[in-house]
Every structure is written in structure tokens, then in C-alpha cells.
Amino acid sequence: MRHSLREAFNRIRSFFRKDPLDQELNQEMASHLEMAVEENISRGISAEEARRQALVRFGGIQRSLELHRESRGLPWLDVLTQDLRFTFRTLKRDYGFTMIAVLILALGIGANITVFSVVNTILLRPLPFRNPQQLVRIVEKDPKAGESSKTYTADATQDFQQRNRCFQSVSGYFAFTGPDNFKLIGNGQPVPATGILVAEGFFQTLGVDPSLGRSFRSEEFVKHAKPVALLSYPFWKRQFGGDRSIVGRAIDLSNTSVTVIGVLPNTFDFGSVFSPGAKVDLFVPYIMDDFRDDGNDLALVGRLKEGVTLAEAQSEADQLFPQLYFDHKHPQIDAQTGKGVYTGQLTRLKDYIAGKLRRSLIVLWCAVGLILLIVCVNLSNLLLARLAARSKEFGMRSALGARRGRIVRQLLTESIVLAAAGAAFGLGLAYVTIRYLAHQGSIALPLLSMVRVDGTVLGWTLLIAVAAAVLFGSAPGGRMSSGNLQDLLKDSGGHGASDGRKHSRLRSTLVVTELALACVLLVGAGLLLRSFLRVLELDLGFEPSHAAAISLDFDDGEKPATRAAKWREIVEHISSIPGVETAGIADNLPMSRNRSWGIAAKGEQKLNDRDFIPVFVYIVSPGYLKAMGMRLLEGRDITWHDILDNRKVVIINETVARRLWPGRNPIGRPAFAGGAEAEVIGVIADVRESGAEDNAGAQMYLPATKQFGPEGAYLVLRSKLPSTALARSVMMALRRIDPGQPATEFKSIQALVDRATSPRRFFVLLVGIFAGLGLLLAALGIYGVISYSVTRQRPEIGVRMALGATEARVQLDVIWRTMQLTLVGISVGFVASLAVSRLIAALLFRTAPGDPLTFAGMIVLLGTVALLAGYLPARRASKIDPMIALRSN
């Protein structure tokens, strides 16, 4: 209807023009009255009587004004502004209460926003690619050999690309790139850079278009093609100052002239999706013909065709993968089943990335939800205490004509204002935390760099703020609407009356709830912490402390003899630096990347494929094992003679020894390792190579000889000195040997280990903080309730003391009351914790969900803190002077 639209518009307009409209109405009413008076006088009534009658007929000027306002403006908004104004006034008066309430809420809501934005990014939000639900990661069904079984050979990849019917495209990237595998040579010192080799169509498959320049073309994936590279956005900004003319120019990458063809968009962060925490600087083509003989090295990603389900693609993969050849020249077929060795498990890329974290994140989400619940209970309690103190005010207002609904509305307005303030500060807190997290390279969680405050997060903030306001506002509001307002006015201060007792029962219930919730949080955090400690005390098989690594660069002209001489020169030079205990070189570091070759015990018969076990391989120099702090159990280390004489020797770990030569001494036995025959010269203790919590796998260590070429090289040195103190002299020594050595930083081996345990550390830290917060809030709750009851019982305590009760007796009574509450709270919490700990069992590491030590420890902690919180008011109670207490009554 047109007139109601017009009316709504006019009402809103009037709302903002209150003063002029009121003035106009006042004038109108004044002239109205004067006309009435005039008319009355003209009828012969005295002036005074005429005025009186006119006023009577008019019927209340104020009332008319209010009616006028109601029908012209927005009355509900007027009431709201009134309530708000009053709320601000009250909250300002109760400065201390407001501060505490807002602080508690800000912590609770801030924690919730932070965790939600992490959950939202990792679990809920789609990946930042075009139609991300079509993207699929393809790995072996039983990934027993680390990263190598999550990858495929060039031949297998090409066959699958050609024969599948379900995918728009299938592509991949070279999965065994170590950090800083390139050096950018330009002005000044060479800069290390991490480059990923990507197969044809990789960016098209993901749906990522360069923000500058173009993507790779087919002709760039052919052997001897002109080398080209795509830069990542941060690398472009950092190294080339965001210069747009870089496209089409040639740069010197590890002594090769490479043409930059484009820059990828800022939103594309390869590391955060495929290799959490890693920083990737550039991309170069993976030329299949260069890798034909190199085994499994491509990590595959495919984009499903429109309308093809994952199940359809999976059933196709189940048919196709066993038919794929490892290598066209050497088809590998299982002798028993007559089938190929490959399998293919399709997982949606999103699930592949986030799947392992789902459970941890949900636990985190629940923990932070518990915190909010505790915050609400606590605030409820504070508000109830305040309500009791304000009962006279409300009684007075009701006596003056305020309706009950109006008072309840006033209380709810207060709750909402508090929640809004808490949410605002919480949002600020979360914003800072989120920014910190997003720029944290040391936490190896996927997509973490993409965590930000977006619309969804703001929506969530609004939701929890309103939910919190309703939760903590309903108890006081409910009490106000059910209680008798007249009683409030009569009740002098609230003590003695049965209503007061009901009141304190409600508060006690709230405190018990709070304690129980805190107990659950503490036990959960305790269990996770214990698991984390168990992870830390694991025997890694090497000594991460006092060891550091640096990526090496040297020109050996691909000649093993030159390389051996260089390595020897470097190791001997570095070892002679004062403070360096020992040094060695390896082409790989533990817990960084992963690859596997095969090893078999050589016997009489011809070796079959099934005789080989996949092993993780390190190509090392003499001294490496010692520098890493690995323990040689039997035999000897590799020597320079082994390398110079090209001896075929291998060091294996216990796992390999156990599996290939069970119950026999492997030293001196012939093996077939890495495609060549080699003699076992040593056995070392198992080393966890891919992560602290994974079981140690099979490993072997080969000397860098003609047969076993290294891929890159890391110098590892062991020294009691901090690596910063050594950096200069080491770098100088390296530069003397090889002027092209880029200025890479020392990486402490401890940092590598820390990175590997960082997701667990992250969760433990957060849950621990939440538990601490819960404990604090529970203590605050107990303190509030006991303190309040002591205040209420002042006269009673005064009488008892006057009658001869001792201070100790009074103290004991108050503490006994605290203990009762604590015991009930902890009992309820204990039962709940038992249930909850079962739910998080999957997250625990070598810790039973019912771990008695954790339970006992946390319960003692909670009990102690609760008693401490009760002790303060107890002390106060015992210091009550009976004379003063009795007189004040």
C-alpha cells in the first residue's frame, strides 16, 4: 500500500526531527488552548475558570505530546534509546563490574572468533581454486613407503592422463623438492630460492591464472625447451620490487638463463595447500623426458569432469591403475597376481588437505565453545549478584509505575550491551591473533596463511554475541520476571528471606556448572599436554640440539671425483673451525622431505620385485652420522676411501636389518641397494625421518659415488656454540671453496623437529590457554559466590562470634561451604571428563584416555585453586568484628 510506505518513511523522518516537531506541536497546542480560553470567556466565564475548563477539555498536555510522538515516530526505537542511555549510565557507574564483564566476554568471544576463523579456513571454506569440489588428489591406496607411494612415475602419469575418461585434466608436481633448490644470481650475492617443478597443465587443472604474463605452454614441456619460469607473487615483490617489466626478461637461476613468463596471483599459495608452512618462490616445467628413469616423483592432482562423481572416478581408477606401467622399458608386474603394482586412491583435495586435522579442529572448536559457556555462566553469576544489590532500585522503579516487562527488557538490554562491547573487543583481539597466526611460518598447518576475518567470521561473531547475551542474560531476566517485585522493595538488603535463599541456590548451581566445565577442559588439556610431552620425549634416533644445517652449493661438473674432492675439502675445512665438533654432508635432512628407493638382501637366487623393501635413502659423506648424533650400533661409518675408491657400501638401520636379515648379523653381507650391489658396513639406530609421530621406517645411507648421485647437499655441523656465532666463519670458509655459495641461513635441526611437531604444539598451546582461562573463571565464580554469602551472613557471623565462635571455626565453616561446592562440581566434571576423554582418544599419543595421573593432577589443581578462591572470603569472614557487624544490622 502506498500510504503505509509513505507513513513508514515519514515516521523515520520524524524520528530524526524530534525537536522541531515537538516545538511546532507545542505552538499548535498553545494556540489551541488560547482559542478555547477565548471562547469560554466570550461565554461569560471568569478568566481563571475559563483556563481551567480549557485544560480539562484538552486532557493533559504531556499525554497528548506522547500520543503525538507515538503516532508520528518510532516508539520502540525511542524506548530502546532510552534503555540504552540508562544502561550506559548504570554501566558507567558500576565501572569495575563493567570492566570485568567486558574483559571476560572479550576473552571468551575473541578466542571463539579466532578458532572459528581457523576452522572456517581449514574445514569449512572451499579451497581458493575454481570449482574446488572437482579437484581430486590421487595417491596409492596403502601409502606404506612415505611420499614415494603418494607419487607416480612420468610414464604412469602419462598413461593415466591418456586413458582416463573421468577427468578434465590430470597433472602434478615434483614432490621431492627440497627448500632452496635454486639460487637466483643477480646483483651481489646469490639468493637461495625454492622452485617447484610442475607438470603440464598444473595451473590449468587447479584453475589458477597468472596475474601477470601467461602460464606454461606445451612446447615448454619438451626436452631441451627454452627454460622458463613463473614467479610467485611474494617472490616477485621481494626480489623484483613488483616490477611488471620482469615478464619476458631472462634471469639467472643456478647458472642457467631462464625467461620469466609470468607472475602468479597473490591468492595462490602453493605451500599452504600442498606443503604446509613451506615458502615457494617460483615454478618451472617438469619435463617428463628428463625424469623417465627416476621412479615415482609426481604428486597427482586431477579435475573431475562436470557431473562425474568421485565414486565413478574411483571405480575407473581401480581398473586403470593396476594396468599402469612403472616404466615402459621395465614393466613391473607382480609375479603372483599378474597385475601391476599401482593403485589409485582418489580423495577430494580439500579432504586430503584438511582430513587429518578435522578431529583436532573440532576438539578445539568444542573447547573454545566450553570457554564461552563458562564465560556465560560466570557472567550470569555476576549479574545475579548485581541484581541482588540492585533489588531496591528495581522495587522503586516498579513502585513508580515501571511494568515488569519493561524492567526485564532493561536487564536484557544491559546483557546485550555487555555482549556487544565484549564482541567488539573480542573481535579486535581475534584480529590481532589471526594476523599473527597467518604470518606464522613455524606452524605447519595447511591454509593457515589464508586465515582472515571475513564476512562469515563477522556473522559468527554476531551469532555468538547474541547467543551469549541470551545465555547470561536469561538467568537474571528470568528471576526478575518470576520474582515478586514488592518483596524486593520490602526485603531490606535481601538476607533472611526465602527468596534470598532461592537466589543463592541458583548461584551455587551456576558455580557447580562452571567448575564441572572447567574440570572437563582441564582434563582434556592435560591429556593433550601429556601426549605432547610423550611426543617430545620420543627417541628420534638423532640429537637435534646443538646441530645446524646449511644448504650447500658447489660446482662439481657432474663428476663424482670432483664432487668427492669438494665434499672432502668442505668437511675438513669446516671441521677445523674452532668450536665445530664435527661436520658432514647429506643430500637430505630428517623430517624435511621424503623419497624411497629399494633394498634387497642378495642371495643365491635372482631377485624378484617382492624381495625389495622400500627404503628412505640418504646420500651422505663421512661424518654426517656423527654430526646428526645418530648412533652406530654395529660396523663402521663411511670413509673418504669408500668414496674415492668408489666402493659399493651401504649403512642400514635396524628396521632394514630386522626385515632383511632377521636374527643374523648383516655386517659384511651383500645387498642390492639403489640399483647396485653394495656391502652392508654398518647398522644404525632407527631415525624418525618424516615426523616425530610416524614410526621409524626403513632407511639406508649410501656414500656419494658414481652409482649414487646426491640431489642437492646440506652441510650439517655439530657445535656447542650458537649457530649465529659460527655463521660468519662457516660462510667465509664456504665462500673460499666456492664463491657461488648463496647466503643461506643456518637451520637448526631442532627447528626442523619443532616444525614437525608444530601442529600438535599449536593445539596443545591453544587448549592449554583455554583450560587456564576456564580455571581462572571458575576461581572467580567461586570467589564471587562465597564472598557474596559471607557479606550476607555478616550479622549471623557477628552473632556467632559474639557468642564465642573462634576465628578458626568461622573460617572453617566458610571453607567447608567452598569444599561442598567444589566437590559437587568436580564430581560432575569427573564423570563428564571420562566421557569426553573417550571422544578425544584418537588425538592422544601413547596416553590412555583415562590416564589416572592426568585426572588426579588436574582434579587436585582445580580443587586447590577453588579452595584458594574460597579462602580469601573465609579470611575476611573471620576478621569480622562482632560489635560492628551487630550494630550495622
Added chain:
Amino acid sequence: MSQSKLDLLQGTLDVMVLQTLEVLGPLHGYGIARRIEQISGNQVLLNQGTIYASLVRLQQRGWIAAKWGTSDNNRRAKFYSITKAGKKQLAQDTVYWQRLSGVMGRVLAMHGEGGEQ
């Protein structure tokens, strides 16, 4: 005394105001109030002040317009007049009230006939 007067039903005052303005032309608030009192023979309970709530409502709906002017005895007053939309609305309201009062009359008459019980 006030108990014998009629309480105004919701919305009736608006119709009375519209009808008064339609018949008598532009009037100020006092004039409208007096006229309604006179026509009703002092039968309705009208606090004159309430007329202003009705006037502002009608104005905001666009059914009447207001303009400051001078009264017969040289007093500044706000004069209200009915608009085109107001006339249309009044026509609708008239039909509605006539039908309602007819129905009410019939219903109450029926009650009178069968009123032995």
C-alpha cells in the same frame, strides 16, 4: 458523568476528522475538535489533545495537508485540509462504516427479538 460518554473505537476519530475537513474545508485543530464535539452532541469522550495524534497520523499518510495561517480572531494556527488521497480514503471508510453499522444494527436487533431467555 464521563461514564455516560462513548469511548471512541480505534480508527473512528480519523474518519471523523476526515469527514469534518471534507465538509467544512480547512480548519485548525481546535476547530476540528469543537466541531466533532458539537456534531456528536457532546456524546463522545474526546480529550481534545488526542486529536493531534490523529492529525499527524493522517498527515503522514498523505490524506490531509497542513499549513500555518491566521484564524478569524487573528491568531496563528495550523490549518488542515483534506487531500485527494484523503477524499478517496474517506469514501472507502464511509462505505465500510455504513456497512458495519448496518450489520451491527441488524445483529443487535436480532438479539432484541430473541431476548426472552
